[in-house]
Amino acid sequence: MAERKGYRREFLNWFFADELRPPGARPEEAFLDLCIRCNRCTASCPYGSIIPADLKYGLSFGTPVIEPRRMPCYLCMICPDVCPTGALLPLEKEDVSMGTAMIDESLCYAFRGILCRACVDACPFQGKAISQNGALEPVVHGGACVGCGICQKVCPPDEEAIRVVRAE
Amino acid sequence: MSSAPSRKRAIRWKRWRRASQAAFALFFILLPSANRLGRSDVLGNLVSLQVGPVHLVDPAAGLSSVAAARSFDRSLLTGMALPFLLALLLGPVFCSWVCPWGFLSEGIDTLLRRTRIDESATRKESLRRLRWTVLASAILLSAGLGAPLAATFSAPGAITRLPFEAIFLGAVSSGTAALIGLLLGLEIALPRRTWCRILCPSGSLLVLLRTKWTLHIRWNRRTCVFGPAFCARKCPWNLDPRSMRKYDGCTRCGDCIDVCPSLPERSLRYEKGEEQRPVRPTA
Numbered sequence: 001m002a003e004r005k006g007y008r009r010e011f012l013n014w015f016f017a018d019e020l021r022p023p024g025a026r027p028e029e030a031f032l033d034l035c036i037r038c039n040r041c042t043a044s045c046p047y048g049s050i051i052p053a054d055l056k057y058g059l060s061f062g063t064p065v066i067e068p069r070r071m072p073c074y075l076c077m078i079c080p081d082v083c084p085t086g087a088l089l090p091l092e093k094e095d096v097s098m099g100t101a102m103i104d105e106s107l108c109y110a111f112r113g114i115l116c117r118a119c120v121d122a123c124p125f126q127g128k129a130i131s132q133n134g135a136l137e138p139v140v141h142g143g144a145c146v147g148c149g150i151c152q153k154v155c156p157p158d159e160e161a162i163r164v165v166r167a168e
Numbered sequence: 169m170s171s172a173p174s175r176k177r178a179i180r181w182k183r184w185r186r187a188s189q190a191a192f193a194l195f196f197i198l199l200p201s202a203n204r205l206g207r208s209d210v211l212g213n214l215v216s217l218q219v220g221p222v223h224l225v226d227p228a229a230g231l232s233s234v235a236a237a238r239s240f241d242r243s244l245l246t247g248m249a250l251p252f253l254l255a256l257l258l259g260p261v262f263c264s265w266v267c268p269w270g271f272l273s274e275g276i277d278t279l280l281r282r283t284r285i286d287e288s289a290t291r292k293e294s295l296r297r298l299r300w301t302v303l304a305s306a307i308l309l310s311a312g313l314g315a316p317l318a319a320t321f322s323a324p325g326a327i328t329r330l331p332f333e334a335i336f337l338g339a340v341s342s343g344t345a346a347l348i349g350l351l352l353g354l355e356i357a358l359p360r361r362t363w364c365r366i367l368c369p370s371g372s373l374l375v376l377l378r379t380k381w382t383l384h385i386r387w388n389r390r391t392c393v394f395g396p397a398f399c400a401r402k403c404p405w406n407l408d409p410r411s412m413r414k415y416d417g418c419t420r421c422g423d424c425i426d427v428c429p430s431l432p433e434r435s436l437r438y439e440k441g442e443e444q445r446p447v448r449p450t451a
Contacts, residue, residue, distance in 0.1 A: 034327075037325060043200070046208075053343065055343050059313070078208075086244065118316060
């Protein structure tokens with residue numbers, strides 16, 4: 001399905017935009033087909049995590065995105081239930097796949113010998129999605145990480161060392 | 169005591185219509201405030217609204233989403249059902265009694281002192297064709313581009329997103345601001361009500377949902393004074409209520425009824441039930 005519609009993507013996004021979609025979002029192409037910009041997910045989010053995409057998304061402006069550094073997703077799983085078009089589908093929080101956290105070792109305090117476990121402590125799937133290795137450095141386990149972005153929010157450096165990369 | 173025929177009890181539809189438009193506009197200002205305070209039983213905007221268990225989707229937006237995805241989502245269809253039925257029953261009353269963009273558009277007309285557009289019958293006909301072309305292209309392009317264009321460029325959606333973003337999020341997104349700017353520009357640059365009359369996919373689709381039992385304006389030629397045609401001059405949609413056809417785009421606003429001078433009763437009224445055969449005015 002994604003292949004059939006692949007040609008449309010470049011037109012829809014004038015610039016490459018990779019902010020995260022709310023939990024339960026269908027793959028990007030199918031999501032863009034369905035989302036009618038009704039703001040229901042945005043209004044239902046108790047944390048104010050979901051905001052409308054701006055013009056850098058081209059024709060996809062107004063669709064919901066999450067910028068973790070601003071406000072991550074706390075996986076309350078309310079928004080998929082209010083979607084009128086099925087662009088977001090209800091699911092368990094363990095099954096969410098908004099993206100996967102990636103660590104930039106050149107920025108991460110732990111990799112530079114400073115004791116820091118902010119991301120490990122904040123992770124809602126502590127131990128499963130992220131853990132510390134023998135050198136006390138954080139390690140993300142791709143399969144269990146849902147991409148909620150809480151780690152990205154709490155990462156102490158000005159430029160975050162851990163960043164969620166959207167699932168494609 | 170005078171026995172001159174009078175019509176003191178005649179309803180002034182415009183007052184009720186303005187009250188309705190104002191109430192809906194106010195609703196979409198209060199809604200984000202309530203959402204912000206944690207109320208989440210009413211959610212959304214005029215593209216799709218959830219009121220407790222009742223779930224509404226703009227039929228044009230829903231249809232273009234279906235066209236883009238080439239699949240049917242059950243909740244989408246149930247959401248479109250109620251607006252669909254309402255339009256079948258009452259006609260496109262949404263445009264003149266509910267839509268805040270229509271309200272704004274009428275306000276701009278008043279501000280710019282726009283009253284009548286002089287259009288020949290053939291021009292009216294070609295504009296009507298343009299309207300269906302725009303609606304069909306919006307749906308077909310949605311399928312081609314993979315974006316629900318009738319939702320993306322929905323004027324009722326944009327004008328209800330604006331207070332939502334301003335109040336709930338504290339900032340208006342660049343997309344919404346640009347869309348409102350574009351719509352305002354068109355509203356001012358083009359002839360009166362061009363967006364509502366020709367370009368709006370939501371309105372065009374509602375106009376098409378018409379059976380012979382749909383509420384309509386009935387003209388009674390026996391009581392008509394055939395005078396200065398206040399009704400046709402007052403029509404915000406540039407129609408002549410004395411010679412209307414099914415898909416003319418009448419939104420049942422009732423402005424023509426209010427100005428009808430016939431006594432003892434107006435020769436225009438709302439009517440349900442089977443439609444009269446179209447009669448051409450002789451004057």
